[in-house]
Amino acid sequence: MPSHLLYVRVGSCVLLLGTLACRRDTTAPAREHVALAPVAMSHDEGERSPSPAGTVTFESFALGAIHGQQDWQSTGGEGSGAAPESRCAVYDHVIADNATMVPTAAREAVFGRRSLRISNAVTSGCYSDQTFSQRAADVAGESGAISRSRDGATDYAVTGARLRNRFEAEWTLISAQPSAWQPGLELVVSPARGDDHRMSWVQVADWSDGLAVVFAERSDPAAPGAIERSLVVRGLDRRRAHVIRLTMDFVDGAHNDVVRVQVDGVLRHAGGSWETYYQDDVNGRANFSGATPAVNRLMFRTGSDAHRGVPGDPAPATRGFGFLIDAVRVSAYSVARSADACRDGAWRELRDDAGHAFRHQGDCVRGAQRLRRDP
Numbered sequence: 001m002p003s004h005l006l007y008v009r010v011g012s013c014v015l016l017l018g019t020l021a022c023r024r025d026t027t028a029p030a031r032e033h034v035a036l037a038p039v040a041m042s043h044d045e046g047e048r049s050p051s052p053a054g055t056v057t058f059e060s061f062a063l064g065a066i067h068g069q070q071d072w073q074s075t076g077g078e079g080s081g082a083a084p085e086s087r088c089a090v091y092d093h094v095i096a097d098n099a100t101m102v103p104t105a106a107r108e109a110v111f112g113r114r115s116l117r118i119s120n121a122v123t124s125g126c127y128s129d130q131t132f133s134q135r136a137a138d139v140a141g142e143s144g145a146i147s148r149s150r151d152g153a154t155d156y157a158v159t160g161a162r163l164r165n166r167f168e169a170e171w172t173l174i175s176a177q178p179s180a181w182q183p184g185l186e187l188v189v190s191p192a193r194g195d196d197h198r199m200s201w202v203q204v205a206d207w208s209d210g211l212a213v214v215f216a217e218r219s220d221p222a223a224p225g226a227i228e229r230s231l232v233v234r235g236l237d238r239r240r241a242h243v244i245r246l247t248m249d250f251v252d253g254a255h256n257d258v259v260r261v262q263v264d265g266v267l268r269h270a271g272g273s274w275e276t277y278y279q280d281d282v283n284g285r286a287n288f289s290g291a292t293p294a295v296n297r298l299m300f301r302t303g304s305d306a307h308r309g310v311p312g313d314p315a316p317a318t319r320g321f322g323f324l325i326d327a328v329r330v331s332a333y334s335v336a337r338s339a340d341a342c343r344d345g346a347w348r349e350l351r352d353d354a355g356h357a358f359r360h361q362g363d364c365v366r367g368a369q370r371l372r373r374d375p
């Protein structure tokens with residue numbers, strides 16, 4: 001069962017020309033988190049798969065540097081060839097050969113010959129030089145969410161992308177040292193767009209009793225700059241592959257986005273997004289004047305946030321090991337939330353709460369009604 005783990009306060013950092021400027025935020029009382037009973041989720045991934053963006057398995061990637069392969073971005077990843085001024089560190093993030101690191105059964109089932117391997121042997125306080133997944137065809141956020149850089153010069157969305165109300169991402173991971181504890185190993189995965197901005201935070205870590213998943217939200221209106229963390233699950237067998245799915249529902253208005261975390265097909269946690277930071281915090285508002293960043297991909301970050309009161313020290317002994325990550329899927333689509341939204345053919349563009357397409361308008365209306373009864 002999920003439980004409240006820890007409350008921490010942090011400052012926010014702004015990356016400007018390779019220099020970090022950090023400020024501490026105010027404190028706030030800890031919030032209670034909703035405890036969810038495990039719910040078995042559908043594994044129907046057949047012809048009605050909610051996966052329009054496809055799944056990246058890295059099998060056709062070249063070994064070594066990730067940067068520039070199939071829309072992946074990792075200027076700080078080892079071997080990227082990026083100019084030194086474009087990155088804060090050289091991270092142990094690479095495309096790896098699985099032959100010696102992944103148990104045969106896991107290789108055959110999921111990982112194949114090659115995977116993304118990430119350790120936190122090297123960390124930094126930076127964001128945009130870390131590793132970013134392929135982008136979804138569309139972007140997700142509430143109305144007004146922004147896919148462009150603050151100066152308008154860069155659009156992080158794929159050309160022609162539309163704004164959707166749900167972002168969904170899934171990835172599979174296993175320890176690169178399945179038979180041994182890697183003390184200090186941790187990695188944060190966030191819905192993002194390719195620069196410094198994130199809308200949620202899921203950490204995977206190797207603890208003495210196995211792998212753990214921790215969730216962080218910034219959703220307390222009284223302390224919009226604060227980060228609150230919750231344990232999602234711990235004690236996961238590091239010899240086995242684990243599937244993490246993040247589903248973000250963006251809802252117009254303040255403090256109402258819903259983020260769900262599933263681990264191995266079981267819903268383990270629900271919490272808020274980071275909208276409150278961008279809408280209410282003085283540092284957050286400075287980014288988009290109270291709007292939020294739209295998201296379309298995952299940021300895999302080995303960050304050092306110790307200077308802000310958040311753990312994240314580098315773990316040098318994890319170099320060459322860490323986590324192996326595979327089957328990375330991202331998508332942005334819109335869920336039918338009202339019967340009106342289904343009209344005039346719009347149902348063709350919408351999906352039900354499970355991410356499945358509708359057969360006709362009546363199907364869409366029923367889907368929206370089910371959602372309103374049981375949001």
Ligand SMILES: [Ca+2]
Pocket residue numbers: 057058059110111112113114115326327
């Ligand atoms: Ca693979």
Ligand SMILES: [Ca+2]
Pocket residue numbers: 142250251252253254255256257275
């Ligand atoms: Ca909202």
